[in-house]
Amino acid sequence: MTKGKFKTRECGKCSNNITKTQYSLKCAGTCGGWYHRTCTGLSDEQFLAYEKRKTDQKWLCGRCGRNRHSSSSDQSDASDPVPMDNPSNKDIMKTIQQKFSEIEKALNFNGEVMEGLQRTIQAISDENRELRKTQEHLKNRVAELEKEVVTLKEKVSKDEDEARKKRVIITGIKGNPKIDENAKKSF
Ligand SMILES: [Zn+2]
Numbered sequence: 001m002t003k004g005k006f007k008t009r010e011c012g013k014c015s016n017n018i019t020k021t022q023y024s025l026k027c028a029g030t031c032g033g034w035y036h037r038t039c040t041g042l043s044d045e046q047f048l049a050y051e052k053r054k055t056d057q058k059w060l061c062g063r064c065g066r067n068r069h070s071s072s073s074d075q076s077d078a079s080d081p082v083p084m085d086n087p088s089n090k091d092i093m094k095t096i097q098q099k100f101s102e103i104e105k106a107l108n109f110n111g112e113v114m115e116g117l118q119r120t121i122q123a124i125s126d127e128n129r130e131l132r133k134t135q136e137h138l139k140n141r142v143a144e145l146e147k148e149v150v151t152l153k154e155k156v157s158k159d160e161d162e163a164r165k166k167r168v169i170i171t172g173i174k175g176n177p178k179i180d181e182n183a184k185k186s187f
């Protein structure tokens with residue numbers, strides 16, 4: 001039976017099956033898919049030319065056609081000689097040296113800027129160190145003064161004590177009976 005020999009194919013474009021009665025064409029590209037006659041987008045004449053192999057050209061589906069076109073154009077781009085001046089090596093060296101000196105200048109400039117910044121940073125950190133020293137010194141001074149104050153306070157209270165005792169005695173001599181009594185108690 002010939003019916004069983006027909007293999008059902010799916011159209012590469014519309015994804016519907018291509019039935020036995022429908023005309024179809026195989027893509028000669030990498031996809032190798034089959035396409036309905038209407039899905040090839042060819043005119044009847046063109047389609048028949050491909051189908052009956054009246055042309056040497058092979059049919060490519062839209063995708064394969066585009067791929068081949070773009071890759072072939074890429075190849076031609078690469079192989080086409082790029083029109084450009086053909087400067088001698090001397091000229092190239094001259095240009096390179098110029099570029100290098102430009103870069104060197106730029107680097108030197110940056111270097112100067114960097115040096116300036118470093119100097120400023122150094123000055124600031126020196127100043128900071130000085131300030132910290134001063135601060136440390138002041139802290140120590142304050143601590144010393146605090147100690148002195150404590151000593152003085154102690155001394156003052158001692159003196160006051162002494163003075164009070166003396167005063168008590170003096171007032172005692174003057175004859176204040178109440179303080180006289182207190183003075184007697186404290187001795
Ligand atoms: Zn189709």
Ligand SMILES: [Zn+2]
Binds near residue numbers: 029060061063
């Ligand atoms: Zn294809």
